[in-house]
Structure formats: C-alpha cells, structure tokens
Amino acid sequence: MRIALLGYGKMGKIIERVALERGHSISIKADSKTTTLDFSKTDVAIDFSLPSTAVSNITSSINANVPVISGTTGWLDKYDDIVEHCNRKNGAFLYASNFSLGVNIFFEVNRVLASLIANYPDYKLNIEEIHHTQKLDAPSGTAISLAEDIIKNSNYKNWTLDEDEDDSDAIKIEAKRIVDVPGTHIINYNSEVDAIEIKHTAHNREGFALGAVIAAEWIANKKGVFNMKDVLKINE
Structure with missing residues (x-):
C-alpha cells in the first residue's frame, strides 16, 4: 500500500x-x-x-x-x-x-465507569492529562474525547479548563506540558471515603x-x- x-x-x-x-x-x-x-x-x-x-x-x-x-x-x-x-x-x-489501541480500550472502560458511577453524586470528577511541551493544543483531543464520553453517560453537562470555575455540572480538566512525555490520561473520582482512578500511560509514540x-x-x-x-x- x-x-x-x-x-x-x-x-x-x-x-x-x-x-x-x-x-x-x-x-x-x-x-x-x-x-x-x-x-x-x-x-x-x-x-x-x-x-x-x-x-x-x-x-x-x-x-x-x-x-x-x-x-x-x-x-x-x-x-x-x-x-x-x-x-x-x-x-x-x-x-x-x-x-493507540490501548487508549481506545481505555475509552471503553471510561464509558462503563461513568455510567456505573452516574447515580452516586458524592464522587467528584476531574481529568488530568500530561503531554510533551511541543503539543500545541490543550486540553488534548484524547482528554476531550474522554470528557465527552463521560458527559454522554453521566449528569455532567460540559467540561472546562478553568480550575476556579464554580460549576458542579462541568468536568474540570487539568492540562500539563512536560518535556518528553508521550501522553498520560487520568480519570479521578473522589469522595470523602474513597477514590476511584483509571489511568492510561503511553511509554512511547x-x-x-x-x-x-x-x-x-x-x-x-x-x-x-x-x-x-x-x-x-x-x-x-
């Protein structure tokens, strides 16, 4: 080909x-x-x-x-x-x-977790993504896809990069840029009694x-x- x-x-x-x-x-x-x-x-x-x-x-x-x-x-x-x-x-x-084949499996895990936890409002959600310093856009397209899939399967309405925004309907995304990081995405659900986290880390490109x-x-x-x-x- x-x-x-x-x-x-x-x-x-x-x-x-x-x-x-x-x-x-x-x-x-x-x-x-x-x-x-x-x-x-x-x-x-x-x-x-x-x-x-x-x-x-x-x-x-x-x-x-x-x-x-x-x-x-x-x-x-x-x-x-x-x-x-x-x-x-x-x-x-x-x-x-x-x-990434692994990320696309991660997308499916994210959808399932979002639908399972949707009826438990004590869990507060945030997304963290880390990429190399040459990546021009923030948040990453992968982080946006993760957020949009959560929105489709939960009570969240939108996402935001503004950490200070007081909107319980918005998923907070934290975008970090660090030299030579191929790509890491973390979904955190935190409550007063415990936390649930799923994470995908790319070791290379x-x-x-x-x-x-x-x-x-x-x-x-x-x-x-x-x-x-x-x-x-x-x-x-």
Whole structure:
C-alpha cells in the first residue's frame, strides 16, 4: 500500500518506520513547506500535521478520491464540514483523537465507569492529562474525547479548563506540558471515603503510529466516515 504522510514531524517519521516494517511504501512526505500534493501514486493518506493545515490536507485527500485518516487535533470546529464534504464526494475519512489501541480500550472502560458511577453524586470528577511541551493544543483531543464520553453517560453537562470555575455540572480538566512525555490520561473520582482512578500511560509514540497504520490498512477501498471503533470492531 502506498501511503502519503501529511505531516512529517516526529510522529510522521515513526509512522513511516512502522509502515515500512509492515511492507508499505511512502508516496508523499509533506511538511509545513509543502505547497502542492500529488496523490496520483497514493492509496491512502495519514494526516498528523498541524491544526492550521489539517482541514486542507483532509479536503485535498478527499478531493483526490484518496481515503484519509487524521490524528491531528485542534481543528474539530470544522469536523462537521469535513464529514459533509466526505459524504458529498463519496469519500472515505476516519478521525481519531488517539490511535493507540490501548487508549481506545481505555475509552471503553471510561464509558462503563461513568455510567456505573452516574447515580452516586458524592464522587467528584476531574481529568488530568500530561503531554510533551511541543503539543500545541490543550486540553488534548484524547482528554476531550474522554470528557465527552463521560458527559454522554453521566449528569455532567460540559467540561472546562478553568480550575476556579464554580460549576458542579462541568468536568474540570487539568492540562500539563512536560518535556518528553508521550501522553498520560487520568480519570479521578473522589469522595470523602474513597477514590476511584483509571489511568492510561503511553511509554512511547509507537502505539499511536501502529494504530494509525492499522487504521490506514483498514480504510483502504472503503467509503464513508469512520472511527477507531469501526477499526477495532468495538460494540459490533
């Protein structure tokens, strides 16, 4: 399979190595200096670029009839527009806030815990996420996904980064940036008598890269809008 890497930073280079190890080839290595994209020798595109370029990269892939997966966060205010465009063009698009197989299992554990604890208001919730200092958006897309899944399965109404905000309906998210931390996410439920905590810690970026390549392999020759639940056959 010929893969276009739309974003050739640290993650792009790791994805390249994983893809080559799995027998694929790289047709495009696009970075911030790339001005044109030629998809004529590409079977699927993987976008790990910047929030400012992700929409253009995804749109260009769809316009070229190339299935595209994206792990770039910070652009989701345009997500519905991309979905509409993909459907109109009969394209293939998959977005995930995190491609790690372990994180996607963690998402499912988070949903179950949120639904179990929803009827026990003595437990107060907060989310902590830690990433490397080069991560541009805060909170992380993964933390937002975790919060949104809790909201769907509990009495919380929204989330906030404002620690001083006095809103019992809002999930407090604490975003930390520390050098060389690939990604840690912690869900804390605290009461006066005990605490429940679930945590996912990425030891390196290999898991993100492997999940992205697996998703690229899966989406080839498909049409529609998908997520990692489709790839991993969760809740089928």
